Amino acid sequence: MTYHGHDNRQPSRVRAGCGCAGIVGVVTAIVLIVALTGWLFSIFKSPIVNTSRQLVPTDVPPAAGxxxxxxxxxxxxxxxxxxxxxxxxxxxxxxxxxxxxxxxxNAALIAAESWPACQLSWNTLAGLGWVETRHGTYTGRTFDSAALDDNGFVQPAIIGPALNGTNGFALVRDTDGGQIDGDTEYDHAAGPMQFIPESWQRYGRDANGDGQADPQQIDDAALGAANLLCADGRDLATAQGWQDAIFSYNLSNDYVVKVRDAAANYALNQPAHR
Structure with missing residues (x-):
């Protein structure tokens, strides 16, 4: 620190002694250098993991996983x-x-039997899951992440912002009496695939065999998403059909690109994130 002003302190007297502190400091520094050098050599001697990624095609629809x-x-x-x-x-x-x-x-297999013309691939569902909630792990709150429990339910439950017409959100008044999202005034998107209650009431399906369609359970949510994507006889093996299906989820070109890129990454058997 630089001292500004006049220093009235007297210089301290030099104490007699052997100067051992200086010697100890030098020895310590040498030991640290030797240890650091050994650590560096150990790194370079270890095999280097190849973390290169394959380039992601921009085809629509993305390749199937x-x-x-x-x-x-x-x-x-x-x-x-x-x-x-x-x-x-x-x-x-x-x-x-x-x-x-x-x-x-599981949802893709059910779709292949229930809506064979749809030709839905599992990685398209995964692309949606990545963009919506990072497969049930993103809640929208920085220090409050979620996870799937052993039965596939999101813990804690994921409830999106109120669709109250502010901050860029649509205005969607309550349609479920708060049963799905806990709000009796406005609707919220819910679960790992982010269904609003009105859509869940139309497309929600039970896929985990407990007799109840729950948007917070990953099997049910994935099948509900498959039902929505395959609605109206869409063929997701065509560019127009795939794009229309993703638009039915979110009418945004940027959203379509994000889902496409995530699904294409999964077709290459690599993570969606960089």
Missing amino acids: QEPPRIDVHASGRTSNNLAAWAAPIAEATSIDAQAVRAYG
Whole structure:
């Protein structure tokens, strides 16, 4: 620190001694340098992990991801669990929660049977899940993240902002008596796929076998999204059909690009983020 002004302090007398402090400091510095050098050599001797990413195509629709194996989607209980072996390596490569991968695959298989003309791929659902809530982990609050519990429910529940016509949000007055979003005045988007109550009442489906369609449960939410995308006889294997389907979720060109890029990354078996 620079001292401004006149210093009236007297210089201290030099004390007699051997100067050991200086020697100890030099020895300590030498030891630290040797340790640091050894650490650096250990890094460079270790194998370097290749973190390069494949370039993401801009095709619409994006390429389909690895197809899930056929399972009995009519079996009792949570049928998505039967995709565990298929989902595990994909989850590891893409950094998606394995439960979410299973849910997207399960929904795509149900869609293939229920709406065969739709040709919906699981990674398109995953692209939506990434953009909406990072697969059930983003709540919109910086220090309050969420996660899927062992049964696929988001904890804590994800409830979006009130659709009250302010701050760029649409005005959507309550349609569910607050049963889904806890608000009896305005609607909110809910769950990992961010359904507003009115849309959930139309498209929500039970996919985990508990007899109730819940937008906060990842299997149900993924199937609800598949139902919405495949509505009106859309063919998602065509550019127009895929784009119209994503527009039905959010009428924004920027949104379409973000979903496309995420889905294309997942088709390449790599994370959506950079």
